Amino acid sequence: MITTKGYAAQSPESDLAEWQFERREVGPYDVQFDILFCGVCHSDLHQIHNDWFPGIFPMVPGHEIVGRVAKIGDKVTKFKVGDLAGTGCMVDSCRTCDNCKEGLEQYCEQGNIQTYNGRNKYTDGAPTYGGYSNTIVVNEDFVLRISDKLSLAATAPLLCAGITTYSPLRHWKVGKGHKLAVLGLGGLGHMAVKFGVAFGAEVTVLSTSPNKEADAKKLGAHHFVVTKDPAQIQQAVGTFDFILDTVSAPHDMNMYLSLLKMNGVHICVGAPSEAHQISAFALIGGRKSVAGSGIGGIAETQEMLDFCTEHQIVSDIELIDIKNIHQAYERMEKGDVRYRFVIDMATL
Structure with missing residues (x-):
């Protein structure tokens, strides 16, 4: 041994x-x-x-x-x-x-x-x-x-952190012509921004922290939405093809589902210790999907x-x-x- x-x-x-x-x-x-x-x-x-x-x-x-x-x-x-x-x-x-x-x-x-x-x-x-x-x-x-x-x-x-974000972006063929939102700018989120930009997507960071906007832009993100600001959230409703959810703390997924376009996909890679509560109506209205991805x-x-x-x-x-x-x-x-x-x- x-x-x-x-x-x-x-x-x-x-x-x-x-x-x-x-x-x-x-x-x-x-x-x-x-x-x-x-x-x-x-x-x-x-x-x-x-x-x-x-x-x-x-x-x-x-x-x-x-x-x-x-x-x-x-x-x-x-x-x-x-x-x-x-x-x-x-x-x-x-x-x-x-x-x-x-x-x-x-x-x-x-x-x-x-x-x-x-x-x-x-x-x-x-x-x-x-x-x-x-x-x-x-x-x-x-x-x-x-x-x-x-x-x-x-x-x-x-x-x-790298492969956890790379794999779903590749699986869903995220790239040029897509609007990708990255939810959370932490260890996973900052890699998701880098890969999304490298793949040619238009990348928006969704964050509760306004002080992360400068970092998001430095990492290559094209837009930044403060999710605690109702006006910014309202403006973002129905705009994204994909949301890559990197958050490992409890959060209201229903609100984020409203930001997806028709047929949009919310991809979970963060793993909160508490279960998500999702309303069927958050999915039915736009034939939206919630998915998950491992490494x-x-x-x-x-x-x-x-x-x-x-x-x-x-x-x-x-x-x-x-x-x-x-x-x-x-x-x-x-x-x-x-x-x-x-x-x-x-x-x-």
């Missing part, structure tokens, strides 16, 4: 603290890479607090992971020692169901294996541990190629990373020392980050 240093929550009530644990030895098809940077996702906080479902503790969060390959198995063909590598939200799937065969491992019918807070089939169901640690071992099919042409720290959030499959995630390399797209980040993780969580809950915290794992 590989002795590993990380930060873990021992229970939903405890703070993260240093914790030593063991990872499996590198198997024939495995890649071990030393972690250089790990993004901080709002879902890390949700999971260590049991907001969505009971977690597996001790829990080592982190699923926006980039690093450098330290060791490979003797059957590995996709990576060599010294390569840059990354892992996102999942480390395996059944590989055999229809969804997996179509490259949609995120929707594995057996349930994909999460990077942390999951159960690892390689170690008889032992817990998986994430990227708040110094090294990780992953099957090569779930390791991603990372470019040296972009900032490594700013690339890390692409592995969740992306491995092939699509690599496509996204390659697209970002070509177009020089990365996350806007604040690099932190791991000892400051709780301060980062507190600020993240207040929306006080522009726009993603990333841990420098050299500080572990």
Whole structure:
């Protein structure tokens, strides 16, 4: 076994603290890479607090992971020692169901294996541990190629925030001629703006915070609507083809559905801990749809990373020392980050 240093929550009530644990030895098809940077996702906080479902503790969060390959198995063909590598939200799937065969491992019918807070089939169901640690071992099919042409720290959030917004925009073929509204300008929302603009859509940011307008325009958004202003909301009624909803706090979806055109689609990628309450009349009047989207499959995630390399797209980040993780969580809950915290794992 590989002795590993990380930060873990021992229970939903405890703070993260240093914790030593063991990872499996590198198997024939495995890649071990030393972690250089790990993004901080709002879902890390949700999971260590049991907001969505009971977690597996001790829990080592982190699923926006980039690093450098330290060791490979003797059957590995996709990576060599010294390569840059990354892992996102999942480390395996059944590989055999229809969804997996179509490259949609995120929707594995057996349930994909999460990077942390999951159960690892390689170690008889032992817990998986994430990227708040110094090294990780992953099957090569779930390791991603990372470019040296972009900032490594700013690339890390692409592995969740990036693909979570890229995938639905690609699935619904959002692009030139479409009016896209991005609801919420946080870790997910700022990436949605960048991708929407890159794909050629006319992008509007919907936000409760007037002070984010300058940032939205700097990111490339064409318009900005303050959702607390009834006059601005009234002017926006019936104007959007798509709303990409990145908000993970409770909010009234019915009001936002009124902003869609005929046949408009409201796509949920944020995951509030409370259920949405949607009126049938908010949908019937304009044959509108509410949809959801997870991350992306491995092939699509690599496509996204390659697209970002070509177009020089990365996350806007604040690099932190791991000892400051709780301060980062507190600020993240207040929306006080522009726009993603990333841990420098050299500080572990």
